[in-house]
Amino acid sequence: MNWSDKDIAFIRLNYQAMSHKKIGETLNRTEASIRNKCWRLGLIEDNRWTDSEVELLRDFYEKAGKTAPINLQGLSAILGKHKTNVCRKARELGLDTCQYRKRKPEQVYSRSNAGKRKDIGDTYFRSNWEANYARYLNLLIEKEKLFKWEYEADTFWFEKIKRGTRSYTPDFKIWETKDSSPYYVEVKGWMDAKSKTKLKRMQTYYPNTRIEIFGAAEYKELSKNKALIAGWEDPPPRIRNR
Secondary structure, eight states: OOOOOOHHHHHHHHHTOOHHHHHHHHHTTTTTHHHHHHHHHTTTOOOOHHHHHHHHHHHHHHEEESSSOHHHHHHHHHHHHHHHHHHHHHHHHOOOEEEEESHHHHHHHHOOOOOEGGTTTTTTESHHHHHHHHHHHHHOOOOOOOEEEEEOOOOOOOOOOOOOOOOOOSSSSSSSSTTOOOOEEEEEOOOHHHHHHHHHHHHHHHTTTEEEEHHHHHHHHTTTTTTGGGTTOOOOOOOOOO
């Protein structure tokens, strides 16, 4: 069967957003024929993954967390790979959380509180802990006790590490004054093995970089003054099955 210009135009327009199977169903063709045509048109990507790409994929899924929505479209754009390929690689690495993407966004948000906050520059935070800590920093800025902060501003790479944890992106980068050197704060409710590894490697590769952990004890102490922090959000009540 010959390919019409209209069919080819449809493939070029949708090959990144749709799977080969979906395109085939739309054009009444087999999935294999669509894949072959994409290859002939030079649209098939290189399916090989570099160590840096794998580490970025791992870090993205870890940051999102088990109950946070995975933005496959955004991650695919960053990696320059089709989202089907990204999801497949995540499954191979044991990172897949597709079941959470099937929920409605508002349902996911209500459990994880991951999402953008309009009162904090429309910044996307992965938890209400991070959002509340950012509001606390803004309060310090208002009181002229802090100069500025940035969220996930820098990524530190462990160049000699070829497998496993090869990079680290702290949550907050903070300047106490205009002329002071910045330091970093990680908002962490609990410290898993990978997080511990990242911090140990930071001590080895970047010994002069100051990193502070804002953990459960610190957050509990901060929450005692939540009435003073504009926009403070409490976690939603747990819904128990009867």
